[in-house]
Amino acid sequence: MTEIDLIVNQFILEKGKLYTLPELYHQLEEKILSNTASIDEIGEIISTDATLSAKILRIANSPLYGFRAQVSTLNRALSLVGIKEVKNLILLDALAGNFNDDNQCKAINMEDFWRRSVYLALISKRLSNRLKHPEPDRIFISAIMSRLGQLVCCSTRTDEVTQILSKHLNNSEYIEFDLESDALGFTYNEVSAKILEHWKVPKEIIVSLQYLHSPLEAPEEIKNTCLNDLCILNAATLYSGYLELDEAMNKQVNPSELQQSDEQVIDLEKNYLNRVNPMINELLNIDKKTIEDILFEIETDALQILGIIFPK
Numbered sequence: 001m002t003e004i005d006l007i008v009n010q011f012i013l014e015k016g017k018l019y020t021l022p023e024l025y026h027q028l029e030e031k032i033l034s035n036t037a038s039i040d041e042i043g044e045i046i047s048t049d050a051t052l053s054a055k056i057l058r059i060a061n062s063p064l065y066g067f068r069a070q071v072s073t074l075n076r077a078l079s080l081v082g083i084k085e086v087k088n089l090i091l092l093d094a095l096a097g098n099f100n101d102d103n104q105c106k107a108i109n110m111e112d113f114w115r116r117s118v119y120l121a122l123i124s125k126r127l128s129n130r131l132k133h134p135e136p137d138r139i140f141i142s143a144i145m146s147r148l149g150q151l152v153c154c155s156t157r158t159d160e161v162t163q164i165l166s167k168h169l170n171n172s173e174y175i176e177f178d179l180e181s182d183a184l185g186f187t188y189n190e191v192s193a194k195i196l197e198h199w200k201v202p203k204e205i206i207v208s209l210q211y212l213h214s215p216l217e218a219p220e221e222i223k224n225t226c227l228n229d230l231c232i233l234n235a236a237t238l239y240s241g242y243l244e245l246d247e248a249m250n251k252q253v254n255p256s257e258l259q260q261s262d263e264q265v266i267d268l269e270k271n272y273l274n275r276v277n278p279m280i281n282e283l284l285n286i287d288k289k290t291i292e293d294i295l296f297e298i299e300t301d302a303l304q305i306l307g308i309i310f311p312k
Contacts, residue, residue, distance in 0.1 A: 149191025
């Protein structure tokens with residue numbers, strides 16, 4: 001049994017169960033995969049959850065989509081926003097509800113955690129669309145789930161996770177994958193992959209998280225089928241790390257612990273915009289300007305999604 005197995009098993013033992021995806025999500029997934037479901041049938045499934053239905057209507061009427069006319073029915077919202085997009089939002093809402101109800105570690109600010117997760121998912125999807133990836137929604141789901149391992153580790157390896165968080169905020173020379181490997185012997189995304197094995201999600205998603213931190217070192221059979229997924233998620237994780245640190249500096253929370261000079265800010269940009277493996281940047285065919293544009297574009301979208309899923 002590996003150390004990751006032990007951590008996940010310890011989490012299950014302490015919490016009594018490993019959080020599961022809601023039945024509503026599985027019903028929706030089954031309908032979508034059948035390729036026979038109508039908007040009415042999908043709407044009927046979702047309408048069993050009044051709170052979720054209201055959130056979907058709020059999203060459809062938000063500036064995120066910019067529809068001119070008021071969207072007043074769930075079926076109309078599904079038609080305009082898209083069934084797969086709604087499924088992604090249901091997933092985010094379910095995960096947030098499960099893990100926010102039982103904050104695993106006081107060292108983790110859950111608002112910051114989900115903001116970073118949404119940043120990562122939106123960046124991943126933008127890159128996927130730009131590369132004409134055949135399944136951008138799969139990339140979105142992989143991204144939104146990739147950081148769950150941090151919450152599990154924080155419950156079972158609190159001291160190590162606290163140390164990683166402190167180093168990450170105080171020295172922009174560090175990259176999270178390296179910090180996690182040094183402190184734990186593995187990365188959070190590898191723990192996330194183990195969680196998803198319990199949830200029996202598609203194998204492509206599990207594999208993409210197992211090798212997210214080192215796409216070019218994955219076995220050849222994995223690279224032959226999932227290399228684009230791995231590279232997109234790897235790059236998006238580093239780019240979202242830049243947004244997270246940039247936001248922390250702008251908020252100036254706990255300045256005695258977070259002291260970044262102008263030179264360090266320049267180093268931060270160097271690390272998070274330029275430290276993606278050059279071969280990965282080449283495979284994705286992206287440059288610094290493209291990434292800066294994506295980061296600028298997604299911040300507003302992220303805040304709107306978070307404001308609806310996590311109302312104040």
